[in-house]
Amino acid sequence: MIRLKNINKIYSNYENETKALNDISLEIGQGEMLAITGTSGSGKSTLLHLLGGLDMPTSGEYFFDELEVSKMNDRELHAFRKQNIGFVFQDFALIGRYTAFENMELPLIARGVKNRREIVMNCMKRLGIDHLAGKRPAHMSGGQQQRVAIGRALVSNARILLCDEPTGALDGKTGGEVMDLLEEINREGKTVIVVTHDIKVAERCRCRIEIEDGRIVTDASD
Amino acid sequence: MKEIYKCWKLSLDKLRFQWKKALMMVSMLTMSLVALGETCFYQKLYDYSESSCREVLSEALENAGLIYVKGGGYQAEEARRFLKSAVASEAVKAIGCMQVLRVDRLSELQRLQARNEKGEEQGLLRWIYMDETFLNVCDLKFAELLDDPDGQEAREIEMRGETHFSLYLGNHFREIPVGTCYRERISEEETYVYEVKGILEKGQCFVSPEIVKGTGAGSSNAMISLDNEVIFCGEVSPPSAFWMYLSPKGADGEKTKAALKGLAQEMGLNMSFSSLKDHFDFAKRKGGQLQAVFGKLFVILFMATLVNGILLFLTFFVKNARDYGILHADGFSAGELGISCLLENAMQCILAFFLAGSMVWLAGMLLFGSKPEGAEMVNDIFLYSLLPIMTCVVALILFLLSVIPVILLNIAEPIMLLKGERL
Numbered sequence: 001m002i003r004l005k006n007i008n009k010i011y012s013n014y015e016n017e018t019k020a021l022n023d024i025s026l027e028i029g030q031g032e033m034l035a036i037t038g039t040s041g042s043g044k045s046t047l048l049h050l051l052g053g054l055d056m057p058t059s060g061e062y063f064f065d066e067l068e069v070s071k072m073n074d075r076e077l078h079a080f081r082k083q084n085i086g087f088v089f090q091d092f093a094l095i096g097r098y099t100a101f102e103n104m105e106l107p108l109i110a111r112g113v114k115n116r117r118e119i120v121m122n123c124m125k126r127l128g129i130d131h132l133a134g135k136r137p138a139h140m141s142g143g144q145q146q147r148v149a150i151g152r153a154l155v156s157n158a159r160i161l162l163c164d165e166p167t168g169a170l171d172g173k174t175g176g177e178v179m180d181l182l183e184e185i186n187r188e189g190k191t192v193i194v195v196t197h198d199i200k201v202a203e204r205c206r207c208r209i210e211i212e213d214g215r216i217v218t219d220a221s222d
Numbered sequence: 223m224k225e226i227y228k229c230w231k232l233s234l235d236k237l238r239f240q241w242k243k244a245l246m247m248v249s250m251l252t253m254s255l256v257a258l259g260e261t262c263f264y265q266k267l268y269d270y271s272e273s274s275c276r277e278v279l280s281e282a283l284e285n286a287g288l289i290y291v292k293g294g295g296y297q298a299e300e301a302r303r304f305l306k307s308a309v310a311s312e313a314v315k316a317i318g319c320m321q322v323l324r325v326d327r328l329s330e331l332q333r334l335q336a337r338n339e340k341g342e343e344q345g346l347l348r349w350i351y352m353d354e355t356f357l358n359v360c361d362l363k364f365a366e367l368l369d370d371p372d373g374q375e376a377r378e379i380e381m382r383g384e385t386h387f388s389l390y391l392g393n394h395f396r397e398i399p400v401g402t403c404y405r406e407r408i409s410e411e412e413t414y415v416y417e418v419k420g421i422l423e424k425g426q427c428f429v430s431p432e433i434v435k436g437t438g439a440g441s442s443n444a445m446i447s448l449d450n451e452v453i454f455c456g457e458v459s460p461p462s463a464f465w466m467y468l469s470p471k472g473a474d475g476e477k478t479k480a481a482l483k484g485l486a487q488e489m490g491l492n493m494s495f496s497s498l499k500d501h502f503d504f505a506k507r508k509g510g511q512l513q514a515v516f517g518k519l520f521v522i523l524f525m526a527t528l529v530n531g532i533l534l535f536l537t538f539f540v541k542n543a544r545d546y547g548i549l550h551a552d553g554f555s556a557g558e559l560g561i562s563c564l565l566e567n568a569m570q571c572i573l574a575f576f577l578a579g580s581m582v583w584l585a586g587m588l589l590f591g592s593k594p595e596g597a598e599m600v601n602d603i604f605l606y607s608l609l610p611i612m613t614c615v616v617a618l619i620l621f622l623l624s625v626i627p628v629i630l631l632n633i634a635e636p637i638m639l640l641k642g643e644r645l
């Protein structure tokens with residue numbers, strides 16, 4: 001489904017250039033559950049942003065199915081993200097003023113979907129968070145917030161879930177529960193990509209790649 | 223269309239969550255629009271009044287002379303003698319008096335238009351009296367003083383010399399129908415009974431002064447002869463006032479002036495000349511100053527509103543920058559986020575527009591709307607001048623307020639906000 005070929009990403013400012021990704025080639029199949037590991041600053045997030053179309057490679061090719069994402073303009077990229085990608089962040093990235101329900105409703109509003117209440121409530125029930133519908137993030141635990149965030153990524157029917165350190169802000173037990181949830185989602189057919197520096201989290205994924213200084217150093221699968 | 227609907231909800235939410243900011247914006251917008259509205263209103267008022275004034279007064283505006291008699295109140299014996307002599311000696315054709323000439327009320331002069339025997343309007347002002355009270359009345363009714371049970375009418379009648387009617391203005395007759403009587407009690411013993419004879423029609427007579435004894439700031443009685451040939455006496459305060467006469471141009475005018483001057487000198491009156499036009503110009507200048515004040519106020523408020531609006535946006539933008547990023551990840555494009563800012567501003571502007579519009583209209587109605595002509599004037603000015611200008615300015619404000627958010631959201635790329643990078 002995803003094919004990266006000789007991807008480079010260089011950040012440059014006045015003084016120096018940072019090679020965040022160095023000649024990355026990678027294939028990810030439909031329904032895969034992939035962990036990207038590596039130390040801090042190794043380029044994990046950069047890779048994830050590239051995969052999600054939040055960022056463009058400096059050079060190289062990125063194919064998503066038959067689409068060449070690396071050649072898209074802003075408008076196409078936006079449409080691509082809207083259609084295919086759901087993001088989950090370390091800090092949950094929920095909007096504090098909105099309730100859980102409203103946070104999950106936003107992607108549907110953005111897509112002009114009509115029967116939003118029904119879709120959101122179904123999704124919430126599936127994730128076991130329907131009792132949180134009227135609560136604001138400040139009144140939820142970290143695990144609950146991350147479930148809502150995952151719900152938000154799922155509600156728009158994204159084909160692929162990109163999670164940047166989804167358990168980074170959670171304790172071990174809650175993190176494990178979130179991983180349970182992600183595994184379940186993966187079993188239902190969604191492609192899940194998890195960036196993490198936590199070995200335990202990585203071990204729960206079928207495939208793993210490790211990045212060091214922007215290069216893939218190990219590529220393993222169970 | 224679909225995009226607008228999506229953004230609509232976002233902007234409504236913003237107003238809901240940031241209602242204090244919205245309230246602040248709306249009140250600032252309202253204030254500057256009110257200032258703008260008042261500026262334009264006064265501008266148009268003078269245009270409107272001047273044109274209707276010129277229509278009515280025609281050449282009289284140039285020809286009406288004013289005499290200012292220091293200390294020469296209508297009550298003053300010598301002033302009355304002066305007037306009578308002036309009219310008797312045919313030194314002047316007409317004399318009236320005027321305390322205040324407010325240009326914004328000049329359309330009132332329509333009532334004062336003289337008519338000839340055939341009832342045609344002559345387009346000449348014979349004499350006028352204007353004062354605050356006059357300017358506030360709807361109906362000019364006149365009444366005759368009757369014998370009252372106690373028979374204490376004599377003194378009043380005497381004071382009015384050879385004329386037949388007392389002419390009253392305003393409040394006193396408002397509630398009293400024509401043909402009914404009305405009693406005025408000055409004190410325990412002093413009681414007057416008047417019969418309201420009729421409504422003074424346009425051209426039937428000219429003018430008059432304030433009111434009867436004991437009301438308002440001043441009081442005066444005015445009398446007129448029914449042939450429109452002017453007689454006037456009475457009392458009014460402040461005691462100094464302008465006496466008005468018809469001042470033909472050229473030699474005739476000079477002769478009139480000389481005759482009046484001579485008469486005044488004979489009586490030892492301190493008198494000076496001016497013209498209705500001078501007075502008119504003066505009043506207009508005064509009005510211009512008022513307008514300038516509102517104009518400055520508008521400029522200040524306009525700038526303050528813009529600066530405030532932009533600062534508020536930037537503050538909230540920085541504070542909620544990540545929210546924009548999150549919304550972007552949720553699938554809202556930078557353009558849609560920009561539109562939501564625009565809609566948010568638009569709603570505030572529209573609310574302010576309605577508030578300010580109704581405030582300006584109400585103020586106009588309160589000041590000038592008590593008479594049908596006044597109300598018509600206010601409506602005309604409001605509909606044809608004020609609304610278009612205010613609409614344009616609201617659109618301009620909306621544009622200026624929204625241009626920065628839209629540009630910022632498109633340049634700054636909400637993605638960067640999401641990734642936690644600095645702008």
Ligand SMILES: Nc1ncnc2c1ncn2[C@@H]1O[C@H](COP(=O)(O)OP(=O)(O)O)[C@@H](O)[C@H]1O
Pocket residue numbers: 011012018019020038039040041042043044045046047643
């Ligand atoms: N916008 C940027 N500008 C410059 N350098 C960046 C930017 N984003 C990331 N980097 C650099 O790229 C490298 C990889 O960063 P990142 O992908 O965030 O690492 P990780 O997520 O693995 O901790 C780091 O050296 C980081 O400093």
Ligand SMILES: [Mg+2]
Pocket residue numbers: 044045046
């Ligand atoms: Mg990272």
